[in-house]
Amino acid sequence: xxxxxxxxxxxxxxxxxxxxxxxxxxxxxxxxxxxxxxxxxxxxxxxxxxxxxxxxxxxxxxxxxxxxxxxxxxxxxxxxxxxxxxxxxxxxxxxxxxxxxxxxxxxxxxxxxxxxxxxxxxxxxxxxxxxxxxxxxxxxxxxxxxxxxxxxxxxxxxxxxxxxxxxxxxxxxxxxxxxxxxxxxxxxxxxxxxxxxxxxxxxxxxxxxxxxxxxxxxxxxxxxxxxxxxxxxxxxxxxxxxxxxxxxxxxxxxxxxxxxxxxxxxxxxxxxxxxxxxxxxxxxxxxxxxxxxxxxxxxxxxxxxxxxx
Amino acid sequence: xxxxxxxxxxxxxxxxxxxxxxxxxxxxxxxxxxxxxxxxxxxxxxxxxxxxxxxxxxxxxxxxxxxxxxxxxxxxxxxxxxxxxxxxxxxxxxxxxxxxxxxxxxxxxxxxxxxxxxxxxxxxxxxxxxxxxxxxxxxxxxxxxxxxxxxxxxxxxxxxxxxxxxxxxxxxxxxxxxxxxxxxxxxxxxxxxxxxxxxxxxxxxxxxxxxxxxxxxxxxxxxxxxxxxxxxxxxxxxxxxxxxxxxxxxxxxxxxxxxxxxxxxxxxxxxxxxxxxxxxxxxxxxxxxxxxxxxxxxxxxxxxxxxxx
Numbered sequence: 001x002x003x004x005x006x007x008x009x010x011x012x013x014x015x016x017x018x019x020x021x022x023x024x025x026x027x028x029x030x031x032x033x034x035x036x037x038x039x040x041x042x043x044x045x046x047x048x049x050x051x052x053x054x055x056x057x058x059x060x061x062x063x064x065x066x067x068x069x070x071x072x073x074x075x076x077x078x079x080x081x082x083x084x085x086x087x088x089x090x091x092x093x094x095x096x097x098x099x100x101x102x103x104x105x106x107x108x109x110x111x112x113x114x115x116x117x118x119x120x121x122x123x124x125x126x127x128x129x130x131x132x133x134x135x136x137x138x139x140x141x142x143x144x145x146x147x148x149x150x151x152x153x154x155x156x157x158x159x160x161x162x163x164x165x166x167x168x169x170x171x172x173x174x175x176x177x178x179x180x181x182x183x184x185x186x187x188x189x190x191x192x193x194x195x196x197x198x199x200x201x202x203x204x205x206x207x208x209x210x211x212x213x214x215x216x217x218x219x220x221x222x223x224x225x226x227x228x229x230x231x232x233x234x235x236x237x238x239x240x241x242x243x244x245x246x247x248x249x250x251x252x253x254x255x256x257x258x259x260x261x262x263x264x265x266x267x268x269x270x271x272x273x274x275x276x277x278x279x280x281x282x283x284x285x286x287x288x289x290x291x292x293x294x295x296x297x298x299x300x301x302x303x304x305x306x307x308x309x
Numbered sequence: 310x311x312x313x314x315x316x317x318x319x320x321x322x323x324x325x326x327x328x329x330x331x332x333x334x335x336x337x338x339x340x341x342x343x344x345x346x347x348x349x350x351x352x353x354x355x356x357x358x359x360x361x362x363x364x365x366x367x368x369x370x371x372x373x374x375x376x377x378x379x380x381x382x383x384x385x386x387x388x389x390x391x392x393x394x395x396x397x398x399x400x401x402x403x404x405x406x407x408x409x410x411x412x413x414x415x416x417x418x419x420x421x422x423x424x425x426x427x428x429x430x431x432x433x434x435x436x437x438x439x440x441x442x443x444x445x446x447x448x449x450x451x452x453x454x455x456x457x458x459x460x461x462x463x464x465x466x467x468x469x470x471x472x473x474x475x476x477x478x479x480x481x482x483x484x485x486x487x488x489x490x491x492x493x494x495x496x497x498x499x500x501x502x503x504x505x506x507x508x509x510x511x512x513x514x515x516x517x518x519x520x521x522x523x524x525x526x527x528x529x530x531x532x533x534x535x536x537x538x539x540x541x542x543x544x545x546x547x548x549x550x551x552x553x554x555x556x557x558x559x560x561x562x563x564x565x566x567x568x569x570x571x572x573x574x575x576x577x578x579x580x581x582x583x584x585x586x587x588x589x590x591x592x593x594x595x596x597x598x599x600x601x602x603x604x605x606x607x608x609x610x611x612x613x614x615x616x617x618x
Contacts (some may be wrong), residue, residue, distance in 0.1 A: 001525055002583070007403055008407055008408060008409070009401075009404065009406065009407055009408065010402060010404050010405070010406045010407075010408060010411065010432070011404035011405060012408075013408055015430055015431075017408075018408060018411060019430070019432060021408060021412065022411075022412065025412065026426070027412070027415040027416065027418070027419055028398075028415065028425045028427065029424065031427065031505060035427060036395065036397050036426040036427025036428075038395055038426065040349065041352065042443075044353075044395075044397055044427065045397075045427070046355070046399045046428065046429065046439060046441045047399060047429060048357060048401065049398050049437040050359070050433060050463065050577055052433075052434065053401060053431075053434055053435075075313060085347060085348070086345065086347055086353075088354075088355045089351055090355045090356060090357050090360060090439065090442070092357065092362060093319060094319075095318065095319050095320035095321070096318055096320060097318065097319045098317055098318055098319075099317060099318065099319060099321075099322055099326075099327060099330060102318070102319065102331075103330065103331070104326060105497050106331055106337065107334040107336065109336075110336055110549075115338065115354075116336065116337045116338065117338055117345040117347065118344060118345025118353065118354070118355075119337070119345075119355065120355065120356060121324055121327060121328070122324075123319070124362045125361065125362055126358060126359075126362075128357060128359055128437065130355060130357040130399065132355045132397070132441045134351075136346065152433060165476065167450075192395065200406060201390075209450035219370075254585075263501065265428075269599055277431045283429075285614060288425045293552070
C-alpha cells in the first residue's frame with residue numbers, strides 16, 4: 001500500500017518547486033535562466049515542441065511551425081543579448097508525412113534567419129521538433145540584477161498570442177478578423193536587436209513566455225525587489241480586447257497572464273538611455289513580488305501560467 | 310483531387326533521401342554528421358527521446374532513462390573526439406509525475422558525468438526529454454576520410470542492445486538471464502576516451518546508432534570507398550546468440566543490423582597505432598558500399614535500420 005503526501009507530485013510543487021528541489025540536490029545549475037551561459041560567452045538554449053502538447057497540425061502550417069520552433073529559441077538568445085550563430089534541429093515525424101511538408105517546415109525555420117548547422121531526423125508516431133539555438137553574448141544581464149528605482153520596460157504590445165490561441169480554439173483559423181492574432185501566435189517576434197541594445201543597459205532581461213505576471217515575478221524573486229506595474233501603461237495589441245470580451249475575460253488577463261508573446265521584459269536604471277521601441281510599464285521598489293496596479297493605485301490580481309500546477 | 314506520386318512521402322525517400330533533398334535546397338548543412346562543428350572547435354549534438362516512440366516507462370527506470378538520454382548524446386561527442394563540457398536538458402512531463410521520479414531521472418543524467426548547465430521543464434501529456442550535449446574537439450575526423458588500405462575497427466562487442474530490446478519486448482525485464490542485455494539497451498557505453506584516442510589517428514569516426522551495416526554504409530558513401538567487413542571478426546556480446554536463436558534471427562542480424570550499441574566505428578591507416586580496446590573487423594578497398602563477408606569470402610546481406618523506410 002503506497003500513501004502519497006502533498007508535495008509528492010509535480011502538480012503539487014509546480015515547475016519552480018521542482019527546479020528548486022533539483023538545484024538543492026546539486027543536480028542542475030541555473031536552469032531557470034533563458035539560456036545556458038558557457039565558457040567564451042557561448043549562449044545555448046533548447047526548446048521542444050511536441051504535437052498534441054505544444055501544437056496541433058490543423059492549427060498551424062508546417063511553414064509557421066518551423067518558424068515558431070526557431071523563433072521561440074531565438075527569443076531566448078535575444079533575452080541573453082546574444083548574436084545568434086546556429087540552430088540544431090532534431091525532428092521526429094510519422095513515415096506518412098509528405099516530403100513537401102518537411103521542406104516547408106525547414107523553409108519556415110530558414111525564414112527566422114539563423115542557419116541550421118546540424119540535427120537529426122527519426123520516425124515517430126507523432127511529430128516533434130527539438131531546436132537548440134547557439135549564439136555569443138558579451139554580457140548576459142540575467143534576472144537577478146534589478147534594483148529599486150529601475151524602470152520596468154517591455155519591447156512591444158502583449159496579448160495577441162493568447163488571443164490568437166483563443167481564436168484557434170474557437171475554430172477561427174481562417175477568419176480574416178482573427179488573422180493578425182493567429183499570426184502572432186504562430187510567428188512570434190524576433191527581438192534580437194532590442195535584446196542586444198537592452199543588454200548594454202538592463203539590470204535584468206528575459207523574454208515573456210509564461211506571461212508578464214509570472215515572468216515579472218521571476219525577476220522580483222531573483223533580484224530581491226518589488227516590481228510595481230501600472231496596467232494602464234501595459235501596451236495591449238490590437239484586437240485583444242474584443243477577443244477577451246467574447247471569451248468572458250479581460251484584456252489584462254490576455255496581455256499579462258497568458259504568455260507566449262515573446263516580447264522582452266527588462267529593468268533599466270532611470271538614468272540609462274532607453275533603447276528604441278521600449279515602453280515603460282512600471283518601476284522597481286524595495287520589497288518583493290510583482291504586482292499590477294489600476295489607475296487608482298489599487299492592486300489587481302492576475303495570475304500567470306506556471307507549468308504542472 | 311490530389312494525386313500522390315512515389316517519392317512524396319518520407320516512407321518513400323527514407324531519412325537519407327530527405328536529408329539529401331534538404332541539403333540540395335540549401336536548407337541544412339551537413340546534418341548527417343554525429344554533431345555540429347561550430348567555430349572554436351565547439352561540438353554540439355542533440356537527441357530527443359519521446360515516450361511511446363523511443364522508450365516505454367514500464368521497460369526502463371527513470372534513473373536509466375536519464376542516463377540513456379545523456380549517454381546517447383555523449384556518444385555523439387565521443388564520435389567527434391570531443392571533451393564534453395555541458396548538457397542542456399528539456400523535459401516534458403505529465404503533472405501527475407512523482408517528484409521523486411524526476412529526481413531519479415536527473416540522478417541518472419548526473420551518473421553519465423557531464424554537468425547539466427541549463428534547460429527547461431514543461432507539462433506534457435506524455436514524457437519527453439530532449440538533451441543537447443556540448444564539448445570541444447581539436448579535430449573531428451568526420452565520415453568522409455576513409456581510404457583504401459585503412460583498417461575498419463570497432464571499440465567493443467555488438468548486439469547486446471538489440472538483444473536487450475527483444476528481451477523487453479518478450480516481457481523479460483526482470484529475468485536475471487536477460488539482465489546484462491537489458492542493461493546494455495538501457496545504459497549505453499560512454500566511449501569518450503576511445504573517441505579522443507581514435508580522433509588522433511582515424512580517417513573516419515562515428516558511433517554505431519543505426520547498426521553497423523547502415524553506419525559502415527555512411528562512411529563508404531561519404532568517403533567514396535568500399536568497406537569489407539569479415540563477420541567472423543565482428544565481436545558479438547555474450548548472450549546475443551541465444552536471444553537471436555529464440556527470436557528466429559541470427560546473431561549477425563542483432564550485432565550488425567539492429568543498432569543502438571553506441572560503440573564507435575572508425576577507419577584507421579594500417580601503419581597508425583591502434584588505441585587500446587579497438588578490434589579490427591575489416592578493411593577499406595577501392596569501390597563503394599559496405600559488405601559483410603563470411604569465412605569463405607562470400608557476401609552476406611544484412612540490412613541496417615534506416616528511419617522512415
